[in-house]
Amino acid sequence: xxxxxxxxxxxxxxxxxxxxxxxxYLARHAPPGLRWAVAGRNPxxxxxxxDRLVAIDPALAGxxxxxxxxxxxxxxxxxAESARVVASTVGPYVHHGEPLVAACAxxxxxxLDITGEPEFVDLMYVRHHAVAVRxxxxxxxxxxFDSIPHDLGVWFTVRQLPTDxxxxxDGYVRxxxxxxxxxxxxxxTAFSRTGQASRAARExxxxxxRPAGRRVRAVPGKLARSAELGMxxxxxxxxxxxxxxRSAAARPEYGPDFRYRHFAAVKRLPTVLATGAGLGTLxxxxxxxxxRRWLLGRLSSGQGPTPQQRAASWFKVRFxxxxxxxxxxxxxAGGDPGYDETAKMLAESALCLALDELPPTSGQVTPVTAMxxxxxDRLTRAGLTFxxxxxxxxxxxxxxxxxG
Numbered sequence: 001x002x003x004x005x006x007x008x009x010x011x012x013x014x015x016x017x018x019x020x021x022x023x024x025y026l027a028r029h030a031p032p033g034l035r036w037a038v039a040g041r042n043p044x045x046x047x048x049x050x051d052r053l054v055a056i057d058p059a060l061a062g063x064x065x066x067x068x069x070x071x072x073x074x075x076x077x078x079x080a081e082s083a084r085v086v087a088s089t090v091g092p093y094v095h096h097g098e099p100l101v102a103a104c105a106x107x108x109x110x111x112l113d114i115t116g117e118p119e120f121v122d123l124m125y126v127r128h129h130a131v132a133v134r135x136x137x138x139x140x141x142x143x144x145f146d147s148i149p150h151d152l153g154v155w156f157t158v159r160q161l162p163t164d165x166x167x168x169x170d171g172y173v174r175x176x177x178x179x180x181x182x183x184x185x186x187x188x189t190a191f192s193r194t195g196q197a198s199r200a201a202r203e204x205x206x207x208x209x210r211p212a213g214r215r216v217r218a219v220p221g222k223l224a225r226s227a228e229l230g231m232x233x234x235x236x237x238x239x240x241x242x243x244x245x246r247s248a249a250a251r252p253e254y255g256p257d258f259r260y261r262h263f264a265a266v267k268r269l270p271t272v273l274a275t276g277a278g279l280g281t282l283x284x285x286x287x288x289x290x291x292r293r294w295l296l297g298r299l300s301s302g303q304g305p306t307p308q309q310r311a312a313s314w315f316k317v318r319f320x321x322x323x324x325x326x327x328x329x330x331x332x333a334g335g336d337p338g339y340d341e342t343a344k345m346l347a348e349s350a351l352c353l354a355l356d357e358l359p360p361t362s363g364q365v366t367p368v369t370a371m372x373x374x375x376x377d378r379l380t381r382a383g384l385t386f387x388x389x390x391x392x393x394x395x396x397x398x399x400x401x402x403x404g
Contacts, residue, residue, distance in 0.1 A: 005109075006082040007035045008354040013089035014038035014098060015045040017304035018114065018144075022089060023341035025051055027056040029347065029382070031355070037064035037082065039079050039086075069226045072100045080107040087112040087143075092189040093120040100126055108135035110353045113146030114346050117189070118239045119197035122204040125364045133363040140370050143349040144342035145175075147243040148367050149317050149384075150262070152376050153332040155368045156386045158254055162324030167258035169321040170221070170239070172233060172265040175337045177305070177313030211249045214256050218245035221261040228329075229318070233263040236237045247368040255323060256314040265318070294325040305340060310336040318389070332387040341384070 011026065013019040023038055030036060048120040053060045066074035066082075070090065071246040080086060080103040090096050093115040102110035105128040115121060121141045132139050144150070146256050154169050161167055210216075218241035226233050248254035304311070313336035321328045334341045349371065352358070356374040367375060380386055 005084045007037050007064070007084065007088065009036040009085045009350045010039050010079055010083040011087050011089075011350075012059075012068065012079065014041045014049050015040045015042060016089050018054070018303070018339055020049055021339055022347050024088070025052060025343045025347040026350075027053040027060055030351065032145070034354075037066050039066035039068045041067065041069040043067050070096050073099060076103040077107065078098050080104045082107045084111055085110040085112065085350050085354045087346055089114060089346070091115060091117075093117050094189060094193065096125070098124065098127070102131075105132040105137050105139060106172070108137045109305035110138045110140070110141050112143045112218060112346060112353065116144075116146030116239050116343055118242060119193055121199045121239065121242075122197075122200035126207065128183060128204045129364040136314070138353065138360045138361055138370050139249065140349065140353070140365040140367055141364070142239055142243050143346050143367055145315065145337040145345070146238060146380070147240040147350070148345045149315065149332045149334070149337075149373075150240040150248055151243050151366055151368050152339060152379070153317050153319050153330065153386070154260060154321075155247065155253075155317040155372065156332070156376060157253075157321040157328060157330045158258075160328040160330065160388060161326055162322055163253060163255065165255055166259075167255040167321065167323035168259045168261075169244075169319055170233075170261045170263065171244075172229060172263045172318045172320075173236060173315070174231075174265045174317075175313075175315035177310070177336050177338055187281075192372075200382035205389065214252070214258075216245055216248045216258045218256065218260045218382070219241060221263055226265070227247070229265055229319075231265040231267055234266055236261065236264045237260045243366050247366040250366070250369040251372075260343075266353075278327065304339060305336075309332050310340050311338065313340075315341070325380050325393070327387070328388060329390040331385065331390050344382055345379065346383075349375060350384055352378055 011023055014023045024272060026036060027102055038046055038049055043065060050060065050063050051064060053063060066077045066079055070076065076099050086100065086104055086109055088100055089098065093113060094117050097113065097115065097120055097271055101111055101124050124139060124141070128139065153171065157169055158167060221233065221235045223235065226234050246259045248258045315337035316331060316333045319330045335342060349367065352371045352375045358371060358374055361370050
């Protein structure tokens with residue numbers, strides 16, 4: 001990255017709910033000497049965030065506050081040119097995210113966010129990947145619960161299997177927790193833009209190179225009953241399989257023929273059927289502007305679960321990997337997935353890019369491609385669990401029964 005920068009890390013969106021949690025995490029865990037700042041569009045609210053941080057660490061009384069707005073390109077350019085790494089929590093990203101991505105790509109500044117919006121990620125690849133490759137910037141999306149537990153979890157699982165053999169991994173997600181207004185707005189926005197998301201995906205496929213001499217796939221699974229898990233496994237159409245597939249395309253450790261499937265693990269079939277029916281109805285209603293405006297107005301920006309609610313939240317993702325005559329069951333687990341752990345993942349990703357020795361990469365890259373083992377080690381030290389539950393010498397057929 002060319003030139004000396006004023007700050008190691010700038011957190012953009014610190015006045016929002018998740019942004020505030022990320023700032024508090026940095027206040028508690030940033031190493032001595034880290035040069036960091038918080039940025040947002042409202043100076044008074046930024047000052048209030050700093051006041052909260054001073055209660056954690058009085059030395060932060062002089063924390064720099066940077067005023068910047070996504071509608072003001074000059075302010076974003078100033079932020080990007082002053083920082084080595086910019087981490088953003090300002091969503092929905094498809095509406096608010098591109099100006100900062102563009103500024104960082106042009107300035108050769110590493111960029112991180114916590115988006116789970118496939119349309120946004122695909123558009124940013126089409127529009128800004130080539131510029132970032134030229135400047136040396138690393139654009140790393142999905143650095144929260146979408147998609148670090150899944151991306152790093154598959155990487156951890158693959159490392160338990162033989163190399164240079166076909167590998168298959170299935171991921172099964174369970175979580176309990178509440179969502180904030182930011183997550184609510186991002187999800188509703190994504191559901192209302194399925195057509196635009198499909199077009200963005202086609203644009204990306206038309207220009208993105210494929211791995212030479214290897215096959216890498218993320219394929220949809222089927223609704224089934226897993227005897228091993230004791231649950232129903234439901235195909236989960238999130239951004240996570242796309243992130244895993246792109247990591248596998250970039251890393252030869254995933255073998256010559258890699259396949260990933262992504263599921264939610266649910267105890268009761270009626271819950272599955274009711275959720276599916278409700279989701280279908282919701283997507284239909286979101287196509288109507290009056291209904292969409294009404295639903296978006298149900299939660300205001302900045303709202304989120306209480307500390308007590310977050311303390312009761314949790315997640316577990318189990319992975320079944322097979323390859324070379326071996327089978328492994330692994331698990332990634334942590335606390336509140338949407339907020340406390342997402343803030344931790346984003347903050348540790350920013351520290352990783354700013355401070356750790358990493359392989360040379362540039363352009364739009366995944367968390368595993370950019371940070372890999374360094375980030376896995378950081379998150380393990382920070383309290384996330386990556387563990388092997390079982391290893392078998394052979395790979396028996398999956399014990400699942402398709403529904404119906």
